[in-house]
Amino acid sequence: MKLRWKQARQCLDEFFFSTETPFGLAMMRIALPLVMMTMVLPRWPYTRELYSLDGATAQLGMGYGYANFLPEFSGEIAVALNTLLLFAMGCVLIGWQTRISLLLCFVLYPYFALLDSISTLTKYSVITTHLLLLLSCSNCGALWSVDAWLANSKSPPRALPAVFPIWPRRLLQLLIGIIYFGAAITKMNTPTFLSGDQLQLWMLTHINFRHPLGEWLSLYPVLLKSMAYVTIVWEMTFVFLVWRGLWRPWVLAVGVIFHFMTTLTLGLFIFPMTCYTSYLAFVDEEDFLWTRNLVRGWIRQSSWIPRQAWTAFSARCGQLLGAPARWRQPAFVAFPMCALLAAVSGVGIEYWQDPFDVRRPEGMHELRPLTPEFAARLMSPAERIRDKDKFFAIDTGTILVGDLLADRRRVFNYGETMIAQCHLVPPHEDMWIECKILDSDNRLIDRAGNIALRESFRLNFEYAITRAIDPGDYSLVFETGGREVLRKRITVVDDKSTVAAH
Amino acid sequence: MRRWLASGFITAYLAFLGYGIVSHALRFQTFAHPVMYFTVWDMFCGWQAYESRVHLVAEGESGQIYELSPPPWSEFAPFGDLARTHYDVLGNSFKRIALNTLKYTQHEPMRRILIVEEVWQKKYNLPDDLWAVRFDEPKDPKSYFWLRGTFTPDGDLQYAVPDFISHSGALAVASNPRLQADAQRGRPFFAVNPAHQGNERLLNDPTRWAGGDNSLLPYAH
Numbered sequence: 001m002k003l004r005w006k007q008a009r010q011c012l013d014e015f016f017f018s019t020e021t022p023f024g025l026a027m028m029r030i031a032l033p034l035v036m037m038t039m040v041l042p043r044w045p046y047t048r049e050l051y052s053l054d055g056a057t058a059q060l061g062m063g064y065g066y067a068n069f070l071p072e073f074s075g076e077i078a079v080a081l082n083t084l085l086l087f088a089m090g091c092v093l094i095g096w097q098t099r100i101s102l103l104l105c106f107v108l109y110p111y112f113a114l115l116d117s118i119s120t121l122t123k124y125s126v127i128t129t130h131l132l133l134l135l136s137c138s139n140c141g142a143l144w145s146v147d148a149w150l151a152n153s154k155s156p157p158r159a160l161p162a163v164f165p166i167w168p169r170r171l172l173q174l175l176i177g178i179i180y181f182g183a184a185i186t187k188m189n190t191p192t193f194l195s196g197d198q199l200q201l202w203m204l205t206h207i208n209f210r211h212p213l214g215e216w217l218s219l220y221p222v223l224l225k226s227m228a229y230v231t232i233v234w235e236m237t238f239v240f241l242v243w244r245g246l247w248r249p250w251v252l253a254v255g256v257i258f259h260f261m262t263t264l265t266l267g268l269f270i271f272p273m274t275c276y277t278s279y280l281a282f283v284d285e286e287d288f289l290w291t292r293n294l295v296r297g298w299i300r301q302s303s304w305i306p307r308q309a310w311t312a313f314s315a316r317c318g319q320l321l322g323a324p325a326r327w328r329q330p331a332f333v334a335f336p337m338c339a340l341l342a343a344v345s346g347v348g349i350e351y352w353q354d355p356f357d358v359r360r361p362e363g364m365h366e367l368r369p370l371t372p373e374f375a376a377r378l379m380s381p382a383e384r385i386r387d388k389d390k391f392f393a394i395d396t397g398t399i400l401v402g403d404l405l406a407d408r409r410r411v412f413n414y415g416e417t418m419i420a421q422c423h424l425v426p427p428h429e430d431m432w433i434e435c436k437i438l439d440s441d442n443r444l445i446d447r448a449g450n451i452a453l454r455e456s457f458r459l460n461f462e463y464a465i466t467r468a469i470d471p472g473d474y475s476l477v478f479e480t481g482g483r484e485v486l487r488k489r490i491t492v493v494d495d496k497s498t499v500a501a502h
Numbered sequence: 503m504r505r506w507l508a509s510g511f512i513t514a515y516l517a518f519l520g521y522g523i524v525s526h527a528l529r530f531q532t533f534a535h536p537v538m539y540f541t542v543w544d545m546f547c548g549w550q551a552y553e554s555r556v557h558l559v560a561e562g563e564s565g566q567i568y569e570l571s572p573p574p575w576s577e578f579a580p581f582g583d584l585a586r587t588h589y590d591v592l593g594n595s596f597k598r599i600a601l602n603t604l605k606y607t608q609h610e611p612m613r614r615i616l617i618v619e620e621v622w623q624k625k626y627n628l629p630d631d632l633w634a635v636r637f638d639e640p641k642d643p644k645s646y647f648w649l650r651g652t653f654t655p656d657g658d659l660q661y662a663v664p665d666f667i668s669h670s671g672a673l674a675v676a677s678n679p680r681l682q683a684d685a686q687r688g689r690p691f692f693a694v695n696p697a698h699q700g701n702e703r704l705l706n707d708p709t710r711w712a713g714g715d716n717s718l719l720p721y722a723h
Contacts, residue, residue, distance in 0.1 A: 016512060017505070046578045049602065050586075056602035058586075058595035064536045114536065118590040119580035123545045130540070137511065167508055171515055178519045182543025185527045190547060198549045204624040206553060207589070209582045215628060219636055267582065356606040357575045365574035367609040370559065375567035378557055378618045378647055385670050386644060389623045392551070393636055425551035425623065427671035430678075454674050487638055 016170050019163040024283035025135060025172075026143035029098065031277045032131055033089040036109065038270055039128075040089065043112075043120060044082055044346075048355050050116045052078035060117035070114055076347050081108055083346025087339055092135075095145020097335045102136035124274040130175050131278060138168035150331055152324045172281035177239025184235035187228070194232070196225035196404065197457055201425075208267035217265055222404045231258065242282065252282060387485045390431070392423035394478060394488040403458055411491045412465045418490070420461040420476050422452070430454050435461040436477045445469065465492055552621040552667055556587045558600050559618065560655070562610040570603040570615070593617065593650065597657050604655065612655040619648045621666050 049055035054075035061069025073081070085108040091101035110129040113121040141147045142162055192198040200221050203214030217224060234254050241247040256279070259272035299305050321327070358364050370378070397405035398416050405421050412418045420435055434449040452459045469492050476488040522541025525532050532542055558571040572578075572585040580586055587599055600615045626643035633641050648666035653659055663669065676682055 017508075043578075043580075045576075049578070056595060056598035058590065058598070060539060061536045062594040063592050064533055064538075066536055069536050110540075116586075118595055119578065119586035121539075123543065126540050134515075165508065167512055171512060174516065175519065178523060179543050182523050182526055183545055185523065186544045186547050189529075190549075192549070198546075201549050201551055201624055202546065204627045205549075206627050207582065207584060212629075215632055218628070219632060355575065356573075358606055364606055364608050367560070367568035367570070367603070367607045368574055370567045370569055375559075377645075378559065378567065378616075378620075380647055382648055382666075383646055384673070385646065388639075388642070389644065392623075392625055395636075425625075427667060427674045429674040489638055 016167040017165050020166050020169075020285040021161050021163050022138060022140055022142060022169065023285060023288035024280050025138045025140035025169055026095075026145070027283065028131065028172075028277055028280040029092060029095065029102075029135055029140040030144065031280060032128065032135070033093040033105075035270065035273045035277050036089055036105075036128060038273070039120070039125065040082070040086060040109075040112075043116075044086065045350075045353060045355060047079045047082045048075035048350065050120065051082065051112050054078075057115045058118045060114045060121055063117065070111060072115065075350075079347050079350045080343040082112060084339060084343045085109060085112065086346075087342035091335075095141045095143075095147050096331070098141025098145055098147050099136055100335070102132055102140075106132040106136055122271070124271045127175075127179065127274050127278060131172065131274075134168050134172050134175070137171075139164040140168075146331070150324050150328050169281050169284075172278065173242070174239070176275075176278050176281065177242060180235040180238040184232050187232050187235070192457070194225070194228050195402070195457065196221045196228055199224040199228055203265055205266075209269055211263075211265055211267035214265035214267070222401050222406050225402055225404060234258065248282075252279060255279065385427070387480055387483055390424060390428040390480075391478065391485050392425045394476065394486050395421045395423070396476070396488060396490055397421070400460070403460075410489060411493055413493055413495065414465055414467060416465050418463045418465055420463070420488070422459045422461070422478055422486075424452055424457055424459065426454070426457075428452070428454060431480045433459055434479045436479065437463070438475045438477055439470075440473045442475075445474065550667055551624055553624050553627060554588075554665070554667075555584075555620045556590065556593075556596070556650075557618040557620060558587055558596055558603075558615070560600065560604065560609070560615050561613045563613050564610055566610070567616075568609060570600045573603045574607060593662075596651070597653055597659075600653065601657050614660065615653040615655065615657075617650045617652070619650050619666050620645045621648065622646070 043050060046055075051057060051072075052075040053072045057072055059067075059069055059072075061067065072078075085105060088101040088104035088108065091097055092105060106129065109132060110125070113125040113129070139162070142164065148161070187193045190198055200218045203211070203218040203224075234251070238251055238255070242251045256276070259268075259275045262268045263272050299307070354360065356364070395405045395408050396412075397407045397409055397419055398412070399406040400419060405419060422433060422435070424431075431452045432449060433452050434447060436447045437445040439445055446463065448461050448463075450459055450461065471492050471494050474490050474492060476490060477484055478486045478488075518541055522538070522543070524530070525538065526542045526544060532538060532544075556571070557569075560568045560570055562568060571587040577585055580589065587596065590596065596617050597615075600617075604612065604615075622643055622645045626641060628636070630641065646666055648669070649661075649663075650665060651659065651662035664672075
């Protein structure tokens with residue numbers, strides 16, 4: 001027992017406290033501020049409006065019952081702090097006073113996100129906050145950074161740069177696994193996720209960037225349902241399979257594809273970029289050295305890369321800068337000075353920019369009046385939802401997979417059983433839905449009815465296509481409460497090849 | 503010492519992440535504190551079959567209706583081409599955004615600020631070519647407009663109701679006459695329920711669909 005405990009402890013020690021050169025974390029340190037720029041830079045001109053007492057903040061705390069969870073400052077202070085955040089991000093990128101810069105980002109970035117829960121705070125800002133915290137615990141600034149260059153003369157050159165305990169990278173890896181595990185729990189708690197309905201409607205939602213592939217995929221709910229199962233299995237197992245062996249590259253590759261698909265199908269951009277950045281935590285020393293040797297070999301072989309010019313340029317830079325030691329003290333003093341200068345410049349630029357246009361010669365803007373037509377629509381009395389809006393679509397086919405039609409078609413042969421599937425969307429009341437078959441002269445051939453409970457998403461009507469029906473064109477008419485809602489044309493043929501052609 | 507500190511941090515951090523997972527899985531204290539947002543991974547937890555937009559407008563004393571969002575100086579579109587008001591599902595920010603626009607613009611004296619929701623079925627978001635693949639009928643999109651709330655120009659709440667889809671869902675439930683009769687029968691006779699004093703009553707009255715304790719309030723405009 002004691003031995004087992006000792007072994008477990010040894011394993012844990014090895015897992016968290018073995019040492020390595022933090023190549024992956026250094027790459028993450030460089031990539032993360034670049035991703036953050038896509039969030040922070042577009043919002044900077046709106047700092048006064050989104051994050052200050054002079055504008056209209058939307059604190060997350062409000063939704064949790066904490067009205068004044070965070071202090072709010074005047075416009076000038078908010079702008080100074082947001083500019084400081086940009087400065088700190090730049091410093092993280094180049095690795096200047098890396099740890100202090102990361103800590104500044106860790107405080108300021110979530111502060112602004114929490115102040116504007118509707119247009120700044122999302123789950124990718126939460127993931128970024130976690131990454132900033134864990135990077136600030138690591139030695140990610142020990143490589144490819146100003147800090148590393150300044151410290152260069154301190155220690156003698158080695159085959160590999162300095163090594164550090166691995167635990168920040170391990171926590172980052174666990175964080176990613178736990179995020180996926182939590183996301184899988186969310187999906188399990190959403191019953192309509194596995195039926196494909198949620199995915200179908202998200203792909204038709206226009207609140208993110210454009211996503212034409214999603215709109216097209218929404219026509220194929222069976223495919224979406226299959227993707228839903230793959231996603232949930234992958235998310236649940238990620239944290240267990242990603243560590244080593246054959247599974248590792250596969251699990252990570254699925255992750256890369258999954259996030260790329262969220263761009264194409266849901267219009268997400270920054271979330272995938274944040275996740276790709278976090279995947280750099282899975283680059284270990286061995287991976288990096290293998291890739292570096294590969295790239296170096298390729299560079300040596302290629303004739304078009306100006307290696308000599310690059311070497312000469314590096315040497316020239318080295319001559320100009322001189323020994324790193326002479327810069328160490330000025331760099332230390334320059335950091336707070338530059339931070340102060342950046343903040344003051346930010347305030348000045350924002351003043352000149354005049355975000356609310358209150359200092360322009362013609363005075364403040366006038367409110368835009370609505371057109372009388374649109375104003376009348378806005379002020380019109382509330383209406384009940386139309387019948388046709390309670391129905392999503394009518395599909396016909398013969399094969400059901402997970403209560404979804406797998407072979408959507410309109411042409412049927414004798415001997416087949418046609419399934420007419422009526423898709424409903426909530427909210428709708430308990431409804432009596434009738435399906436009528438009319439021939440091309442609008443004569444009633446058959447009718448059937450069924451109850452759709454208010455929680456129903458689908459109602460199926462089955463018809464055996466027999467010789468009692470002549471070949472030709474027919475219409476399926478769906479009614480509720482005696483009111484026609486939707487129609488669908490079908491064709492009955494006496495020829496299997498025609499069916500196959502459709 | 504460094505090792506102990508590191509071990510302590512690792513334990514605390516993993517406990518924090520673990521608590522989020524347990525809280526989320528068991529739906530226990532998930533919304534207890536804003537910090538929970540940093541440990542509960544509920545991405546894409548909800549959905550609706552209807553697309554929703556919010557129109558923040560003000561009614562002047564002349565009767566003219568003015569647009570308050572997007573503001574006249576510039577439009578900030580955080581995740582595409584929509585103004586930030588459209589992402590506020592709870593409606594906590596509408597008042598501040600409206601007052602902010604009024605503060606920095608020239609305008610006539612205002613009578614009230616209105617929050618009007620516009621919703622339409624998401625199937626109408628399908629482009630025309632894809633619509634033709636799936637539907638036999640021509641596209642007939644319809645927007646429903648729903649007054650969610652009004653404020654005075656000073657920001658005092660006058661009127662607030664749930665969003666259009668919640669309202670329609672409640673109507674779907676209330677279309678059962680037996681349930682409606684039971685709900686009416688089971689309610690004590692009080693003109694005003696003391697438990698629902700204050701502004702909360704305007705927002706949280708679960709029996710509103712069946713008449714509610716404050717049935718004098720206008721249900722729809």
